[in-house]
Amino acid sequence: MRIGELSKRTGTPPRLLRYYEEQGLITPERCTNGYRSYDERLVDRVQQIRGLLDAGLPTRIIKQILPCLDKPSTIHFPDPTPEMLATLACELDRMTRRIDCLARNRDAIAAYLATVRGDIPPATEQA
Amino acid sequence: MRIGELSKRTGTPPRLLRYYEEQGLITPERCTNGYRSYDERLVDRVQQIRGLLDAGLPTRIIKQILPCLDKPSTIHFPDPTPEMLATLACELDRMTRRIDCLARNRDAIAAYLATVRGDIPPATEQA
DNA sequence: CTTGACCTTCACACCGATGTGAGGGTTCGA
DNA sequence: TCGAACCCTCACATCGGTGTGAAGGTCAAG
Structure with a gap:
């Protein structure tokens, strides 16, 4: 195309x-x-x-x-150099951290929305 | 500080x-x-x-x-306008998609590294 | 054959996150 | 009292991803 x-x-x-x-x-x-x-x-x-x-x-x-x-x-990859593998491992790590950060904050937003909407006027709360 | x-x-x-x-x-x-x-x-x-x-x-x-x-x-938030809540919900969605995308690709990298390292010369493979 | 829709390359401009430096004030210790 | 180390504001530069337009080639339909 x-x-x-x-x-x-x-x-x-x-x-x-x-x-x-x-x-x-x-x-x-x-x-x-x-x-x-x-x-x-x-x-x-x-x-x-x-x-x-x-x-x-x-x-x-x-x-x-x-x-x-x-x-x-499928390893369709010439020969991965050691440094290449290191780069990948490093990036794997960064992605995991990114995911954790996003997930934490997403969950917090979800929780916030839930309480604000009155879905579960939270039991764990007090002024 | x-x-x-x-x-x-x-x-x-x-x-x-x-x-x-x-x-x-x-x-x-x-x-x-x-x-x-x-x-x-x-x-x-x-x-x-x-x-x-x-x-x-x-x-x-x-x-x-x-x-x-x-x-x-803790709702330390004046009064969230409806459009604000909409924005949040939308962003929640985007974050979830981001997470999914990152997780998919991260897992693929992890799998690749595992096979390349010979951890599990994959059973599901053939030339 | 011409028109319009598509494609090409090239180049300049924008925006957000970040680097860097100039010019100058504050504070503290030698 | 002076110098070093810190802070301030302001401003310009860079970098990556993206927008946009100019000048021109290709192709199909009228």
Whole structure:
């Protein structure tokens, strides 16, 4: 498919699809006329990228972790250097911390909303 | 405490502590000489802010959700307007999606690392 | 053949988070 | 009293992700 369709199907401006390509996150084919040609699978890929970007990861990191996510338990990866593995382990850690932080605060917001809505005028409270 | 100590204890450049103040995320007292004076509790606060920033939330949003997180089940909140509650609910949703996305990808990385390290030369695999 | 919708590259601009430095005041210890 | 270490404000710079527009090529339908 061409960039317009991918754009519609992912809700991503063409500008960004080109940007992700420039950052090495996706590498579409080229038709003879120079148009980019995107594989069907890139629909999911792009949404994954956007999710990670939205979660605060920079393209530089996303580029590193994407290849490990292609197909579950298929090692489609040349030879991962030790430093590469270290980077991954480190990033794994950061993601876990991010998740914990988000989850804590999300739960707090949920609790707040619950009490404010009077769902459970909390038993554990007193002025 | 003054900005230098808070900076050390939170690992946050003074520049950013002033920036967070400018964005309305924290509001330190002022000494007679004009120096900022930070309450002890702001140590946690600042770390919370940094965690949320790192997780991709903009200061504008953080400012809105922070007041709901002060003390569990203490409604220290004037009167939350309906639109405010809507904003919170919406943000709650976004955070959940973020968490899911991060968790999915984190688990995939973990799985990749596990197989690459030979922890469990995966049974579910074949060339 | 022309028009309009699509694509190309290039470049400049914005916004939010952050770095950095200038110019100057306060406080404390040598 | 002086210097070092801290603080202040102000302002400009950088960086990543994104918006936007110019100038032009491709292609299908009228």
